[in-house]
Amino acid sequence: MKKILLTLTLGALSLVGTALSYDKELAKRFNGMFSQMTPEVLRQRPCQITTQQLLQMIQKGEDFVILDVRTPAEIAVVGPTWKNTLYIPMHELFKEENLNKLPKDRKIVVVCHTGDRAAAVVTALRALGFDKAFQFRGGMTELAKEVGRAATEYVK
Incomplete structure (x- = not known):
């Protein structure tokens, strides 16, 4: 039971990590565009x-x-x-x-x-x-x- 719970918890954490990530290169390009709009x-x-x-x-x-x-x-x-x-x-x-x-x-x-x-x-x-x-x-x-x-x- 502990193994199943641990596996589910690790799986959920990996999904959360994926959901919180973003395309950093694309973000840099947007920053270049929108940083002009002071x-x-x-x-x-x-x-x-x-x-x-x-x-x-x-x-x-x-x-x-x-x-x-x-x-x-x-x-x-x-x-x-x-x-x-x-x-x-x-x-x-x-x-x-x-x-x-x-x-x-x-x-x-x-x-x-x-x-x-x-x-x-x-x-x-x-x-x-x-x-x-x-x-x-x-x-x-x-x-x-x-x-x-x-x-x-x-x-x-």
């Missing part, structure tokens, strides 16, 4: 563009790229038709051939449905050296609301 940086929100800012950029004729990282199914429903739009789903973006399509010398406004995926993509792109990558805050959902209200003020 409280000072987050307070300034330098990586975000609002709907009004985007529409003003269009009105002023600024040279920038919209990067839509939604799935093809999402884009089929509704998507930006801005002349400088790249459609690369998030799950394919970090392939070398797709990263090579991104400019390093112009703003990249990353768009998704609500802004959540765009935030993750911008964090990764900035870690890779794309310093002009910005999250479109609120995503297509927010854009649809604002454009429905006041697009004629910005886009002619």
Whole structure:
């Protein structure tokens, strides 16, 4: 009976040890990405563009790229038709051939449905050296609301 109890206890302890372990190399890579996001940086929100800012950029004729990282199914429903739009789903973006399509010398406004995926993509792109990558805050959902209200003020 003691042998069985000892075996069960050792087995349980080994499972707990396994459950508490993690991929240390992957953690180092995440640390490299997220260590940039200090409280000072987050307070300034330098990586975000609002709907009004985007529409003003269009009105002023600024040279920038919209990067839509939604799935093809999402884009089929509704998507930006801005002349400088790249459609690369998030799950394919970090392939070398797709990263090579991104400019390093112009703003990249990353768009998704609500802004959540765009935030993750911008964090990764900035870690890779794309310093002009910005999250479109609120995503297509927010854009649809604002454009429905006041697009004629910005886009002619």
